[in-house]
Structures are given as structure tokens and as C-alpha cells.
Amino acid sequence: MILSDSFSRVSNPYETPQLVSDYLFFHYAAFHEAAGDLPIPESAWGFAQRVVNELLDPTSPSSSALDIGCAVGASSFELARTIPRVLGIDYSEAFIEASETLKNNSFLAGDVPWEGRKTQSFVARIPADIDRQRVHFETGNAIDLRRDLGNFDVVLAANLLCRLPAPIAFLERLPDLVAPGGQLLMATPFSWLEQYTPPFLWLGGQQDGPASADVLQEKLSSHFRLEHEINLPFLIREHSRKFQYGISLGTRWRRL
Ligand SMILES: C[S@@+](CC[C@H](N)C(=O)[O-])C[C@H]1O[C@@H](n2cnc3c(N)ncnc32)[C@H](O)[C@@H]1O
Numbered sequence: 001m002i003l004s005d006s007f008s009r010v011s012n013p014y015e016t017p018q019l020v021s022d023y024l025f026f027h028y029a030a031f032h033e034a035a036g037d038l039p040i041p042e043s044a045w046g047f048a049q050r051v052v053n054e055l056l057d058p059t060s061p062s063s064s065a066l067d068i069g070c071a072v073g074a075s076s077f078e079l080a081r082t083i084p085r086v087l088g089i090d091y092s093e094a095f096i097e098a099s100e101t102l103k104n105n106s107f108l109a110g111d112v113p114w115e116g117r118k119t120q121s122f123v124a125r126i127p128a129d130i131d132r133q134r135v136h137f138e139t140g141n142a143i144d145l146r147r148d149l150g151n152f153d154v155v156l157a158a159n160l161l162c163r164l165p166a167p168i169a170f171l172e173r174l175p176d177l178v179a180p181g182g183q184l185l186m187a188t189p190f191s192w193l194e195q196y197t198p199p200f201l202w203l204g205g206q207q208d209g210p211a212s213a214d215v216l217q218e219k220l221s222s223h224f225r226l227e228h229e230i231n232l233p234f235l236i237r238e239h240s241r242k243f244q245y246g247i248s249l250g251t252r253w254r255r256l
Pocket of ligand 1: 091164
């Protein structure tokens with residue numbers, strides 16, 4: 001499967017063992033493991049769980065969910081708390097392998113940078129009250145998903161949009177993926193970077209053009225109604241005293 005001439009699995013940063021460990025930490029480390037005694041905001045930790053719990057409408061009955069760009073799977077497992085059939089898809093084989101290990105064993109150890117060459121060991125664990133057998137994982141490309149995927153009551157795309165080589169191709173597939181009356185949960189910081197997306201394919205982000213949030217609304221509005229909009233902060237730890245703080249725009253859309 002080919003993403004584009006300039007972006008392939010060989011150059012994909014999400015395939016490296018360090019990124020697997022970093023994402024395991026981002027998705028599963030407890031706040032005290034990440035913060036130690038530093039004054040960092042606890043409300044920005046646990047993004048992979050919050051993106052589900054703050055966007056999902058729990059009053060809508062849902063029997064199936066798709067987590068596209070699932071990385072190492074924490075949002076997929078979180079969806080499985082209330083949804084009996086969850087599929088997590090990611091382009092990275094290394095991330096899907098880690099997700100499968102978590103499904104089978106419930107834990108996976110990793111090492112993340114502490115300072116210089118010193119590292120911190122930790123163990124990612126799936127909470128015992130989540131039925132891991134509800135979740136399945138597979139590799140796939142968000143802009144070229146297999147045609148026989150069917151549709152889902154809930155589709156989650158967390159911090160995926162601005163990592164795609166052609167975000168519009170993904171948006172155009174969404175009406176097929178979300179069942180009528182179903183929910184599309186989207187989170188994105190609109191961090192457009194040439195490294196991932198050629199600038200002419202950014203959805204917004206041009207000096208004299210519209211804001212990305214407005215472009216998103218325009219592209220989705222013929223098939224979806226915007227129902228809920230929130231700010232979703234997240235913290236990615238680089239080392240024990242350095243964190244990347246981002247704020248994704250979180251939205252829930254109802255399929256018309
Ligand atoms: C910024 S991470 C977000 C991961 C996770 N959803 C989260 O919120 O923590 C982007 C994820 O999208 C995946 N990804 C990038 N391009 C993709 C594509 N074309 N198809 C599917 N997944 C892709 C990456 O491997 C990575 O796991």
C-alpha cells in the first residue's frame with residue numbers, strides 16, 4: 001500500500017521503537033509517573049481516554065466503533081467500556097503490534113527518556129474492567145481504507161487529520177463510515193506541517209484563507225450536523241522536564 005511518493009512506511013516516524021514507547025507512555029502512564037513532583041496540569045493528562053469520554057454521547061445506543069489512527073490503542077479500549085465491537089486501525093505496523101500485545105497480555109513495558117541517556121521504565125496496562133476481547137486491531141490507511149469495512153455507530157479520529165498526506169480524501173470517506181444517526185468524534189490541533197501534508201492540501205492554515213475549523217465545518221456539513229465542540233488539551237512528555245502542550249479542537253458530529 002503506498003501513501004504518496006514522499007511518505008511511505010520506510011520514512012514513517014510512527015514505526016520507530018522509541019515512538020512506540022513514547023505513545024505507550026502518552027496513552028497509558030499514570031499522571032504521577034509523567035509528572036513526578038513537577039507542577040504540570042493534571043487536566044491535560046489522559047488525552048486518549050478524555051477524547052472518548054468528553055466527546056461520546058453515551059445516551060445514543062452504539063454497537064460498533066472505529067478508532068482510526070488508533071496508535072497504541074488506548075482510545076479503542078476506552079470505547080470498549082460501552083461499545084461491544086471496536087476496531088482500531090493505524091498505518092503503523094509497530095503501533096498495531098503493540099496494541100495486539102496489550103489486547104493479548106493486558107500489559108506492555110516501555111522505556112521513555114528521563115534526561116540525557118537516562119531512561120524511565122514503565123508498564124502500560126489495560127484496566128481490568130475493560131473487556132479486551134471487544135477490540136480488534138488492523139493496519140490500514142485512513143485515506144485508502146478497505147472498501148468492505150462497512151459502517152459504524154461511532155467513528156473516532158483523534159489527532160489524525162493533520163498527519164494525513166491528503167486529509168480531504170479521509171473526510172470524503174466519512175459519510176460511508178458513519179452509520180445514519182451515528183457519531184463522528186474528531187479531535188485536531190490543526191498542526192499543519194509540510195512533513196506530513198503538502199501545503200496545498202491543508203484544510204485552512206493559509207495566510208489569507210479561512211480558519212481550519214471553518215473549512216472542516218464546510219467540508220462536513222452536507223452529511224453531518226455539529227453537535228458538540230470543546231477544547232481538549234494534551235501533554236506529550238519529551239523528557240522528565242520537557243513537555244509539549246497542545247489543545248485540540250474536539251467536535252462531535254451527527255450523521256444525517
Ligand atoms: C498524532 S498520532 C494520534 C494517535 C491517537 N489517535 C491519539 O490521539 O493519541 C497520529 C496517528 O495516526 C497514524 N497515522 C498517520 N497516518 C495515517 C494514515 N494514513 N492512516 C492511518 N493512520 C495514520 C499514526 O501512525 C499515529 O498513530
